[in-house]
Amino acid sequence: MPVSPKESAGQLLGVMPLVMRAVRAEMRSHRTLGLSVPQFRALAFTHRHPGASLSAGAEHIGVTLPTMSRLVDGLVKRKLVVRRSHPGDRRRITLDLTAQGQALWQTAYDFTHASMTKQLSGLTGSQCAAVSKAMHILFRLFAPGMTHEGPSDS
Amino acid sequence: MPVSPKESAGQLLGVMPLVMRAVRAEMRSHRTLGLSVPQFRALAFTHRHPGASLSAGAEHIGVTLPTMSRLVDGLVKRKLVVRRSHPGDRRRITLDLTAQGQALWQTAYDFTHASMTKQLSGLTGSQCAAVSKAMHILFRLFAPGMTHEGPSDS
DNA sequence: TGTAATAGTTAGCAAAGACAACTATATGCC
DNA sequence: GGCATATAGTTGTCTTTGCTAACTATTACA
Numbered sequence: 164m165p166v167s168p169k170e171s172a173g174q175l176l177g178v179m180p181l182v183m184r185a186v187r188a189e190m191r192s193h194r195t196l197g198l199s200v201p202q203f204r205a206l207a208f209t210h211r212h213p214g215a216s217l218s219a220g221a222e223h224i225g226v227t228l229p230t231m232s233r234l235v236d237g238l239v240k241r242k243l244v245v246r247r248s249h250p251g252d253r254r255r256i257t258l259d260l261t262a263q264g265q266a267l268w269q270t271a272y273d274f275t276h277a278s279m280t281k282q283l284s285g286l287t288g289s290q291c292a293a294v295s296k297a298m299h300i301l302f303r304l305f306a307p308g309m310t311h312e313g314p315s316d317s
Numbered sequence: 318m319p320v321s322p323k324e325s326a327g328q329l330l331g332v333m334p335l336v337m338r339a340v341r342a343e344m345r346s347h348r349t350l351g352l353s354v355p356q357f358r359a360l361a362f363t364h365r366h367p368g369a370s371l372s373a374g375a376e377h378i379g380v381t382l383p384t385m386s387r388l389v390d391g392l393v394k395r396k397l398v399v400r401r402s403h404p405g406d407r408r409r410i411t412l413d414l415t416a417q418g419q420a421l422w423q424t425a426y427d428f429t430h431a432s433m434t435k436q437l438s439g440l441t442g443s444q445c446a447a448v449s450k451a452m453h454i455l456f457r458l459f460a461p462g463m464t465h466e467g468p469s470d471s
Numbered sequence: 472t473g474t475a476a477t478a479g480t481t482a483g484c485a486a487a488g489a490c491a492a493c494t495a496t497a498t499g500c501c
Numbered sequence: 502g503g504c505a506t507a508t509a510g511t512t513g514t515c516t517t518t519g520c521t522a523a524c525t526a527t528t529a530c531a
Contacts, residue, residue, distance in 0.1 A: 165442020166449045172433035174452040175336065176426075181459040182329065183337050188379055199519085201487060217510065225342055230488050232511060237486080254496045254509040272330075279326035282458065288319020290454050295320045297451030298328040300444050304436065305335040353488085355518065372478065384519050386480060391517080408478040408527045 185282060189275045196267060197241065201226075203271065205234045206260070209244055210268045214257045216249070243267060339436060343429045350421060351395065355380075357425065359388045360414070363398055364422045368411045370403070397421060 190200045198206065204224050212219065221231035235258065238244040243264030249255035260268065283291065344357050352360065358378050366373065375385035389412065392398040397418030403409035414422065437445065 164446065166445040167442070168437035168440060168445055169430075169434045171440070171445040171448045171452075172430055172437050174449055174456075175437070176340070176430060176433055178452045178456045178459070179333060179336055179340065182333055182455060184377075184379065185459060186330070186333065191379060199486070218508090223338075225338065225345060226487080227489060228510065229490080229512080234487075249509095252497075252509085256510075276323075276326055276330060279330055280323045283322035283326050283329070285458065286322060286325070286454065288321070291320040291322055291325040292318065293447070293454060294325045294451045295328055297448045298325075298332040300440065300447060301336060302328075302332045304439065305332070305339060353517070370478075380518080381520065382479065383481080383521085388518080403478095406478085406528070410479075 185279070186275065189278050190271075193271045193274065196271060198267070198271070201234055202237055205231070205238060206243060206264060206268050206271075209238075209258045209260050209264070213259050216255050216257065220258060238264070339433070340429065343432050344425070346428075350425065352421070352425070355388055356391055359385070359392060360397060360418060360422050360425075363392075363412045363414050363418070367413050370409050370411065374412060392418070 187200060190198075190203050193203060201224075205220065208220050208224055209215070212223070215223075217231055217235065218228060220235075221228045224231070226234070235244060235246065239246060242261055245259050245261055246256045247259065249257050283294075286294070341354060344352075344354050355378075359374065362374050362378055363369070366377070369377075371385055371389065372382060374389075375382045378385070380388070389398060389400065393400060396415055399413050399415055400410045401413065403411050437448075440448070
C-alpha cells in the first residue's frame with residue numbers, strides 16, 4: 164500500500180538521527196587520528212569535491228565563510244589539504260587533498276564502512292535490498308546533480 | 318535480488334549524510350529561535366527521554382559529562398529544561414522539558430517535518446512506501462530497545 | 472565503619488561557530 | 502580609462518562546544 168510523503172518524512176526524521184548517531188560515534192573515534200568531527204566533514208567535502216572553493220565548502224557543510232576558513236587552516240597545518248589560488252580569478256582559492264589527506268580519509272572511511280557493515284550484518288539479503296532501494300530513491304532526491312552515489316561528506 | 322550488508326552500508330554512508338545535511342540546515346535555521354544545533358540535540362533528547370539522567374543524555378548524544386552539564390546549563394538558563402534531583406539517589410538529577418521547552422521543540426519539529434515532507438513530495442506513493450519499509454528495518458536495527466519510532470533526538 | 476564506585480560540577484584550555492570589519496580582486500557602467 | 506559595486510577570503514572578537522583533570526557529594530560494599 165502506498166504511503167504519504169508526510170508519513171515517510173516522519174519516519175525519516177525518526178530513524179536518520181539514530182543512524183547518524185552511530186556514524187558520528189565512529190567519526191568521533193577517529194579523533195585518535197587527530198581529527199575532530201568538523202574537520203572530518205571538511206576533509207570529506209574536499210575529497211568529494213576536489214578543487215572546490217572555500218565558499219562552496221562553507222555552503223555545503225553549513226558553516227559561515229570565516230568558520231570554514233579556519234577549519235581549513237587546521238587541515239592545511241596538518242598537511243591534509245592544500246589551498247591553491249584559482250587561475251583566472253585570484254580572489255578564489257581551490258581546495259584539494261594532499262596524498263596524506265587522501266590516505267587519512269580512506270582509512271577513516273574504511274573504518275566507518277566496516278563498522279556500518281557489521282551493524283547491518285544482522286539483515287537478510289532482501290532486507291538489505293530494501294534498504295538499498297530506499298537509498299537510491301533518496302539519493303536521487305537529495306543529490307540531484309550527481310550521477311552516482313558513494314561516500315559523501317558530513 | 319538480494320544485496321550484501323557491505324553494499325548497503327556503503328549506500329547508507331553515501332546517502333544518510335545528504336539527508337542529514339538538509340535536517341541540520343533546518344535545525345540551524347532555528348537559531349532564530351535562539352538554539353544552536355547541540356542545544357537542539359539536548360532538547361530533543363530531553364523530549365524523547367523525559368526524566369533521564371545527565372549521564373544518559375551525555376552518552377546518548379555523544380558528549381562527555383562536563384559538556385552535557387554545560388549544555389543543560391544553557392537550556393536551564395533559557396527556561397527550556399529543568400534539573401530536578403532524583404528521589405532516592407541524591408547524586409543523580411533528572412531532566413525534563415518545561416512547558417516552554419516543549420512548545421519550542423514542537424515548533425522546531427513541525428518546521429523540520431514540514432520541510433522534509435516538502436522534499437519528499439516529489440515521490441510517488443510506492444516510492445514513499447519503499448522508504449518507509451527501509452526505515453522500519455533500520456529502526457529495528459538501530460533502536461533495539463524501543464517499541465515505536467517517532468521524532469528522535471540529535 | 473571506612474573504602475570504592477558513581478553522578479555531577481568546576482577549572483582551564485583548544486577548537487568551532489557567529490558577526491563585523493577589513494583586504495584584494497573582478498565586474499560594470501559611464 | 503576610472504570609479505562604484507559586488508564577490509572571495511581573512512582577521513578580530515566574542516560565545517559556545519568539547520575535552521581532560523580535579524573536585525564534591527552521595528551511595529554501595531566489604
